[in-house]
Amino acid sequence: MNSNQDETGRGPARSGPRDSLFLLTNLSSADGTPLGRARVRNLSATGLMADCERVVPAGIHVRFDLRGIxxxxxxxxxxxxxxxxxxxxxxxxxxxxxxxxxGAKHGTMPDYLRQNRLVR
Incomplete structure (x- = not known):
């Protein structure tokens, strides 16, 4: 075990609050090389934990889009x-x-779901 992992092997302990959620994103390296899809499992103001479809090595710089951010x-x-x-x-x-x-108001049905009936 190295100094960046706790006894469970999960990595360094975080002190900030985290929200558990499931978001999908596509990871890429800083130069734009695709690194695959990732499912964000928890999110805080300073970081996240995610499951990836392939191994992503520690130490690399990444970029990705998060919904709403x-x-x-x-x-x-x-x-x-x-x-x-x-x-x-x-x-x-x-x-x-x-x-x-x-951005729709609560209770408003989208146009494509409304039934438009022609009256003859």
Missing amino acids: GQVNGSVVWSREDRIGIAFDVEIDPQLARRPVS
């Missing part, structure tokens, strides 16, 4: 099999990722 840059600080921990370059507001995607 936009492009985020960070470094993979730990990697174990298909799971990684990313520390963000700039803090985010994790609550933005939980906001509804649609």
Whole structure:
């Protein structure tokens, strides 16, 4: 075990609050090389933990989009099999990722779901 892992092997302990959620994103390296899809499992203002479809090594700089936030840059600080921990370059507001995607008012039906009947 190295100094960046706790007894469970999960990586360095975090002190900030984290939100558990499931978001999908596509990871790429800083130069734009695709690194595959990732499922974000928990999110905080300073980082995240994600399951990846392939191994992503620790120490590389990555970028990705988060719903409600936009492009985020960070470094993979730990990697174990298909799971990684990313520390963000700039803090985010994790609550933005939980906001509804649609800007529609609650209870409003989208146009494509409305039945338009012609009266003759």
